[in-house]
Amino acid sequence: MQTMIGVIGGSGVYDIAGLEGASWVKVKTPWGAPSDEVLVGRLGGLPIAFLPRHGRGHVHSPSSVPYRANIDALKRLGVTDVVAVSACGSFRESYAPGDFVLVDQYIDRTFAREKSFFGPGCVAHVSLAHPTCPRLSAHCAAAGRAAGVTVHDGGTYLAMEGPQFSTLAESRLYRSWGCDVIGMTGMPEAKLAREAELCYASVAMVTDYDSWHPDHGAVDITQIVATLGANAANARALITALPALLGASRAPCPHGCDRALDHALITAPAARDASLLAKLDAVAGRVL
Numbered sequence: 001m002q003t004m005i006g007v008i009g010g011s012g013v014y015d016i017a018g019l020e021g022a023s024w025v026k027v028k029t030p031w032g033a034p035s036d037e038v039l040v041g042r043l044g045g046l047p048i049a050f051l052p053r054h055g056r057g058h059v060h061s062p063s064s065v066p067y068r069a070n071i072d073a074l075k076r077l078g079v080t081d082v083v084a085v086s087a088c089g090s091f092r093e094s095y096a097p098g099d100f101v102l103v104d105q106y107i108d109r110t111f112a113r114e115k116s117f118f119g120p121g122c123v124a125h126v127s128l129a130h131p132t133c134p135r136l137s138a139h140c141a142a143a144g145r146a147a148g149v150t151v152h153d154g155g156t157y158l159a160m161e162g163p164q165f166s167t168l169a170e171s172r173l174y175r176s177w178g179c180d181v182i183g184m185t186g187m188p189e190a191k192l193a194r195e196a197e198l199c200y201a202s203v204a205m206v207t208d209y210d211s212w213h214p215d216h217g218a219v220d221i222t223q224i225v226a227t228l229g230a231n232a233a234n235a236r237a238l239i240t241a242l243p244a245l246l247g248a249s250r251a252p253c254p255h256g257c258d259r260a261l262d263h264a265l266i267t268a269p270a271a272r273d274a275s276l277l278a279k280l281d282a283v284a285g286r287v288l
């Protein structure tokens, strides 16, 4: 199978330069419009699709991002591996602004979002014990280090609804839970990528210490935006280094991300809803 990289750009990352034959294309999905058009082209000999999570100009709030449409659009374009780039706050002294964290666990505290492609008429339960892909995450870590970034392998991401930042009590609570970083978009994106059988890696770029750190005071957007520029340049360097590490020919995921639906569908074939099945053509067509 041919590798196709999908990049979801977070705050501060609204495009990527250097693609051959680049063009912004409109992708229609049964889940509504994605956040924006998708920039498709080739990078390092591999096809790549880039989608700005909040849209160009940062139009979508974390709650209004059309997560299902975004993942469906990437799958529909033929993406096999999704690299999700996100700004985040840090709960650890040693995860400093400018560092990248390859997230491997989540605590999902979001509550105002559609979280599944499945539902009445076609119920599916995928495994999420290991919500990100270790193979893709390792390649992203190597690409980040090649770009000169301090990269931490593994971290628990607290996904909050936002758009306000945490209270001091919340910040302390999440730290006491063992969370490493906090953001507003990692969920349900990672869940949906798993349902769509896509390998998914989360590159969380630290911009601040949230509100808990006695020496740093409360987080504010000015401070975040100041750090975002340097982080975005490093994210672009990471993405540029990625094709050579992934390679054009893709072996099946050793962790089973690309077969997540093998045993997940529980609704009896005769009881399935035809209109929902039609919407699942890209995401679950392999098993329907």
Ligand SMILES: CSC[C@H]1O[C@H](OP(=O)(O)O)[C@H](O)[C@@H]1O
Binding pocket: 009, 010, 011, 012, 053, 054, 061, 062, 085, 086, 087, 088, 162, 183, 184, 185, 186, 221, 224
């Ligand atoms: C601009 S600060 C808060 C904002 O930034 C992060 O967005 P993303 O994950 O898309 O990089 C965070 O989750 C909030 O949405």
Ligand SMILES: Nc1ncnc2[nH]cnc12
Binding pocket: 087, 088, 089, 090, 160, 165, 166, 182, 183, 184, 207, 208, 209, 210, 211, 219, 224
């Ligand atoms: N402290 C923080 N909380 C939530 N989302 C963030 N994105 C960047 N910093 C953040």
